[in-house]
Structure formats: C-alpha cells, structure tokens
Amino acid sequence: MNERVAIIGVGYTQLRPVSSDVSFREMIYEAAVRAYEDAGIEPRDVDTFVAISEDYHEGTAIFDEYVPDQLGAVLKPVHTITQDGLTALASCVMQIKTGLFNIAVLEGHSKASNILYPSHIDAFALDPVTVRPLGFNPVFLAGLEMQRFLVETGNTEYHCGLVVAKNRATAIKNPIAAYPAEISIEDVLSSNPVSFPLKELDIARKADGAFVIVLAKESVAKRLSPYPVYVEGVGWLQDTPNIEMRDLVSSLYLTGAANMAYREAGIRNPIREIDFAEIDDTFSYKELQHIEFLGIARPGESGEMLEEGYFDIDGEFPVNPSGGNIGCGYMYDSSSLRGVYEAVLQLRGFAAERQIPDVETALIASWRGIPTASGGVVILSNRE
Amino acid sequence: MHFPQKVAVLGAGLTKFMRRAQETPKELAFEAAKMALDEAGLTIDDIDAVVLVTAPDAFDGVHMNGEYLADGAGGSKKPYMRSFVGGGSGVFGIINGWYHIASGHFRTCLVVAEEKMSSSMPHPQGTFNAIYDQFTERPLGVNLLWIFSLEMNRYMSVHKVPLETIALVAKKNKKNGLDHPCTQAGIAGDYTVEEIVNSEIMCWPVTRLMVSTVSDGAGALVLASEDFAKKVTDKPIWIEGVGWCLDTSYWTNRDLYYPKYVEYAARMAYDMAGIKDPRKEIHVVEPYDPFAYKELHHLEGLLLADKGEAPKLLEKGFWDRDTETGIPSSPSGGLLGVGNPIAAAGLMKVAEIFWQVKGTAGKRQAKREVKRGLAQAWGDLMQVGTVVILGK
Secondary structure (H helix, E strand, O other), X not given: OOOOEEEEEEEEOOOEOOOXXXXXXXXXXXXXXXXXXXXXXXXXXXXEEEEEOOHHHHOXXXXXXXXXXXXXXXXXXXXXXXOOHHHHHHHHHHHHHOOOOOEEEXXXXXXXXXXXXXXXXXXXXXXXXXXXXXXXXXXXXXXXXXXXXXXXXXXXXXXXXXXXXXXXXXXXXXXXXXXXXXXXXXXXXXXXXXXXXXXXXXXXXXXEEEEEXXXXXXXXXXXXXXXXXXXXXXXXXXXXXXXXXXXXXXXXXXXXXXXXXXXHHOOOOHHHHOOEEEEOOOEHHHHHHHHHHOXXXXXXXXXXXXXXOOOOOOOOOOEOOOOHHHHHOEOHHHHHHHXXXXXXXXXXXXXXXXXXXXXXXXXXXXXXXXOOOEEEEEEEEOOO | OOOOOOEEEEEXXXXXXXXXXXXXXXXXXXXXXXXXXXXXXXXXXXXXXXXXXXXXXHHHOOOOHHHHHOOOOOOOOEOEEEEEOHHHHHHHHHHHHHHHHHOOOOOEEEEEEEEEOOOOOOOOHHHHHHHOOOOOOHXXXXXXXXXXXXXXXXXXXXXXOOHHHHHHHHHHXXXXXXXXXXXXXXXXXXXXXXXXXXXXXXXXXXXXXXXOOOOEEEEEEEEEEHHHHHHHOOOOEEEEEEEEEEOOOOHHHOOOOOOHHHHHHHHHHHHHHOOOOHHHHOOEEEOOOOEHHHHHHHHHHOOOOOOOOHHHHHHOOOOOOOOOOOOOEOOOOHHHHOOOOHHHHHHHHHHHXXXXXXXOOHHHOOXXXXXXXXXXXXXXXXXXXXXXXXXX
C-alpha cells in the first residue's frame, strides 16, 4: 500500500505527580474518549489496537490482559509492544501499511506513582549474571555517561542546568504539565548531588497520565479529519544491551533510528527541513546528547547553541515546546507519546500560548531510559 | 479485500526443551536464532529487523527482558521490536514479523521466542498469581491450574465429556512427542488412559499428566519478502493468513465453555487466506495444548469441529498423526509431548507447521498430503487467540 498514514485523533489526561483518585483503567478511558471524540470515531470503527506497557512498571505480570475493556477493544485485534511509544507507533504504521487495516489506535499510560522503589525496579533490568550482583543503584550509569559526554564534547554542567531551566519554564505554558516552574541555573547546579556530575534537578521527575492516539490511512484520514498529521518516517534501533560495551559519548541508537526515519521521510538536512522537535530529556544532558546525535547540531556545539537561545520555544529550532520530560513529567515508555501529542497540536496550530508559528515538520525522538540503549524517531508533517 | 504483500518462511530453529537449562536466556535465544538462519542459508547480516517474544518478565526475573535479550536474539544494532500477548506471544511473534515485511518496510525479519521459566523459584506457578487482578483475585492466592480447572470443568459439563476422553489428548500428544528431537526429558511416552486419569490430581479435574510442564527453551523463524525469498529458495512456504483477538479482562463474566476469541482470530486468518471451508482446506493443525482439554476447546474455536464434537472425533482417531481422512492435530506432540516454555512453545507450533508443509518433519510427518497448516496459541486470562496459516 502506497498511501501515507496519518494521525487523526489525540487524547490525553492531565499529567500529575500522583493520581490516587483514579485507576489506570480510568485514566486510559479518559484519554481514549478524548481521542475518539477528536477523531470523530467510535471504538467499533477501529481495526487494530496497540498498547505499550512493561510488567514491572505495572506491578502485574502479563499486563496486556488489562488493556481491552477501557479502550473499547474487547474481541478485537489487540496486542502490546513492550517498547517505547514511538516503536509502538511504528507498529501501528506498519499494520496499516499492510493494507489490512484502516484505523489503528495506540495507547500508553504511566502509573509511576505506584512504584515505591523505582531504582529497585531499574536494577532488575541489569544483566542478572554479570552486572546486577555488583549491587549499584542504576542511576549511577547516568552520572557515568553524563561525565563522559561532557568531557568528550566540551559541553558543561552549566549547559545541562540551562536545559532544565528552559524546559521547566516552557512547561508553564503547557496546561497538562506536572512540573512547570521558574527556576534558575544556579538552583539546578546547587541541587543535591545524585551521581557525580548528575544532580537532583537534572533528573526528570515521574508523572502519572495516559495518551491515546488514533491513526488512519490517508484516504480514510482525509474523510474523517479536517487536519490530519502525516507520519512521514519512523525509525527505531537497539544498540548493544551490554552497558560495558557501549560508547557512552554518542547515543548511537538515535543516530540509527533517525537515519531510518530521515530516509523514509526524504530528509537530507534535518535542521533545515524540520521545524521543531520533541526530544527525550529524561536527564538534562540527554537532551544535548540527543540533539547532537540526531544530526541537529555538531558534537560539542549544542550547549553553545542552547545558550544563544537557538533551542528556545521562540528560537530558530525549538526543542521540547511542551516542556519535555523535565517540565511535563517522565512517564516511562509513554513519555514519547506526550511528544507526539505536542507535535500534533503544534502542526494543527492548536498549541495556544505556546504555538510556534508556521510549522510544517516535526521530529520526535525517544529513549527507553537506563539501563537501555534503544530508542525511536518519528517525523510528522501537516503537508498535504 | 486487499491482499497484503506475500511473506515467506525460510527457516526455523528450536533448542531442546529442558526443565532447567544451564544456558543463560541470551544463549538459548542465540542457539535458536543460529539454527533458523542456518536452515534459511542466511547470516545475521542478511536480517533487516528482529522481533522478540517472551512471556512475563517475572519468569526470567529480568525487567525489560526484551532489552536484555537483544544481543542473544541478534537484535543488537538493528530495528528490534518486542511484542507481547502473554501465552499467545509465540504465535504472535510471527504475526509481528509478518507485518514488518507485509508493510514493505523490511525485506527480512528474524523472529525469536525465548522462555526460561526455571529461574522462577521455587516454582513458576507462584509468578502466575501476579497475572490476576490485584484487588479482586490476587488476594485469593490463585494460580493458573485453578482457572484451568474451572474452565475444564465447565467444558466437560456443557458437552458431557468424560474425563477418559480428555485423557486421550494427553495420550496422543505424549506419544507424538516421542518423535520430536527437542522434547523435554521424561515428558513424552506411551501412556494408558488409566495412567493419565489416575495420575496425581493437581486441581480437580486436572491431573498431573493432563498438564504441560515447566520448561526452558527458545525457537526462531526467518521471514522474508516475496522478492527476497524467490532469490534464495525454489519452494518457499508462505504465510497465508494471520489473525489475533483479545477478549475482555473480566473473564468471570464470560461463559468459559467456548473460546470466542479463538474463533474471531481464526475467522480473520481464514478470510485473509481465502479459506471458505477450513475443515477441507486445513490439512494439519497445531492447536495450543497446555492442558489436555485445551486442544479440544481450541479445535472447536478454530471451527475445525462443531461445538462439543471435537471429543467425539478424537475417539474416532480423526486428530491422529496417521489419519487419512481426518486432520492431524499436534503431530509435534504439542506442549504436552514436547514441553511448554511459554513463548517458545507457541513458536514451536509454527515451526512444526512449517516443517509439515515443507515435508521435512521426518518421523512426525503426517500421513496425508499437507499443503496448508494452521498453528494457534492462546494466552492471558483465557483471553487471547493468535492464529497463523502457512501454505505452499
């Protein structure tokens, strides 16, 4: 099938540090109702559903059991992708492109507040034979990588602080963000050390919430939606899972994923052909690292460009106009769906106070968090 | 209806199924992937994308188990996707790989299924408690045997099936399993119905010999686009149909005697394969058989027998491997006869259909001519059906 695939509906819930008043089912339901309303469809119109979850984040084994009811997906083709949101979005795109399906729905949520000891869960992701017995807190890996990245590229802790200040301030204009704040770079630099040189405010805090996205093939999308947003390219890549074998300077997973997405979208010069980006910033240095290894800035240049305001919401290449994970809250694998949601709003021209003028093409990039080296890239555009 | 790009199966690999493998999960995945690539005559460099399936992370005791297994499965530095539908994952992996290629995104895809249940101590049934609803069911201390015994009892009551007839499934599969090179030590055998019925009661009416075992193992399949397949083989085996369906999580609100989700998944696959009369057009079938009654239950869901008829056909030998007029069911030995490393067991079923259609199943080859076969898996809370149809 040569038709493009478009996003025709997005649904969200407010992102919050805790959500003791609603269950994950209720959050998904709320986001799903909004998405179906936005797309002008009923759940019975949907041909296939994809959900993202990781058992250990949910506290339930085989979590995919609990997906169908609140999505209106009972007795339908439904499956789970235990990867980040963009890889799951690629799954929806591929399913539609087989020609078997017209409409696909993607769901992602986070109930991070249920996890009492997140670092214990992260430790379970380390190699059980060679690494886990060392008994360290996995966030140590982020400190190690940050140090190596800063030393090799010449970016500084000050630049990382600037990322945090920028993203949290940008989030003030985002009504769904969980952590908007006016903070200074000094606040970040003087916050509690976690794993040198990583500090408390360098780390995105977790949030609860849900996103549901409706995709359709082009001909159906044009019939249903006055403002379809097209998926021009998807890419995802796995670097080695062995932490001891990785190059800690470069995020090769995103370079590979981006090359795959750029090729499909026909993008040769990302900084000229793309108007803004929603890029993973789970740790402050990750935004800079990802910007450089997505090919948006040359290695070592992102910090200075950031200082010049290049990546500000009113800059030449806005990065994280939503406020990113640092401003909105980290939702594990669903974080990238917030990026997709923001990009869709911007490309439709519906982003209100934080609207970037005249945008046509957006890039969303994700990373699965420590201790992984895998991520995805999606290129969206509103061009007919 | 639109027919997607054709997808071929080029090779399959299976490790031996074991109660307690000495290999790490990565090594199991590697072994199966290497065997599948060898049968296809390819190397990992020919593979554009990798799909991995493994059932709950709690078995291996590794969070984000897909990430951990990536290099063993050949997914390092490649687009690598893990999909998941509980026990149905083994067959779903093939469906996931199928859409990688049918969408036109990739030429080749390696699908790897791995399961290491023995890491779960003292017994993986403890892990199964964590699949239930945390408020209403988990506090009861239930496991999987319990839910199966309910469903089996319901099936037997509705269709008035005697326990001895259900035991025939275990007898057939455990005998078929004797011929499978990967079969787990000590589980296949030539048992009598009395031995099966009188074996230790696990949770009435399920007895020890009517339930599949805990296993470690891995399997892999190489898939390719039509253009690629025609360059490397003269006789490709095609994926003719795929189907999957998930029912409500509220399993207590359903009548358990009939798996409607399997029927819906099967209808989706039959439609895609252009099959009007599955009883004539399917020549061999590998239904999921973690428990003896499940095979009959699924054969009815797959529309290969009327509701309540599968046990009667079983008594007549309709599902035997050497049948001339029937449809051989679980010629591999199935989960009862080979072992049940959850995701790898599902993939084993697809691999068996691949070898049956290719005509290289050796001693397990069905007597009747096989042009098309169906593999099915099941999982979650009696909830998901996954179906793949392979043909020449």
